[in-house]
Every structure is written in C-alpha cells, then in structure tokens.
C-alpha cells in the first residue's frame with residue numbers, strides 16, 4: 633500500500649492503527665459474502681453443502697486480498713473528507 637495517494641498526496645496512514653476499524657468492515661463484508669455465496673451455490677445451483685463450502689474456501693482464499701483492500705478503502709473514505717485541490 634502506498635504511503636500517500638499518487639494523485640492528491642493524501643496521507644494513507646494518518647496514525648498508527650488507523651485501519652483497525654477496517655478489520656470489522658472486512659469481517660462484515662466477508663461474512664455476508666460467504667452466506668450469500670453458499671446460499672446461491674447450494675440452493676440455486678443445487679450443489680451439496682460439502683461441495684459448496686469447499687468452493688467457498690477456494691473462492692475466499694482468492695478474494696481475501698480484495699476484501700482486505702476494499703475494506704481499507706471504505707474505511708478511509710468514511711474517515712477522511714474528500715478535499716480536491718483547487
């Protein structure tokens with residue numbers, strides 16, 4: 633992760649532990665994703681529960697990096713006001 637935004641120079645680590653709250657966002661996003669994913673694969677596609685969870689583990693193993701980054705992005709968008717340069 634960059635220390636500063638390449639276009640607006642926003643400090644992306646304003647204080648130690650700034651992204652602690654992003655961990656909770658990541659947990660919420662991942663939890664709802666897992667519920668929805670298994671529901672769709674099991675009920676809509678008709679896979680068995682074991683197969684659905686095996687696929688879920690594989691998919692979340694790939695997507696956890698995306699959840700990590702999007703959670704940090706959402707967290708800094710909540711806490712840092714957008715101030716375009718004039």
Ligand SMILES: [Zn+2]
Nearest residue numbers: 637639640642
């Ligand atoms: Zn920026």
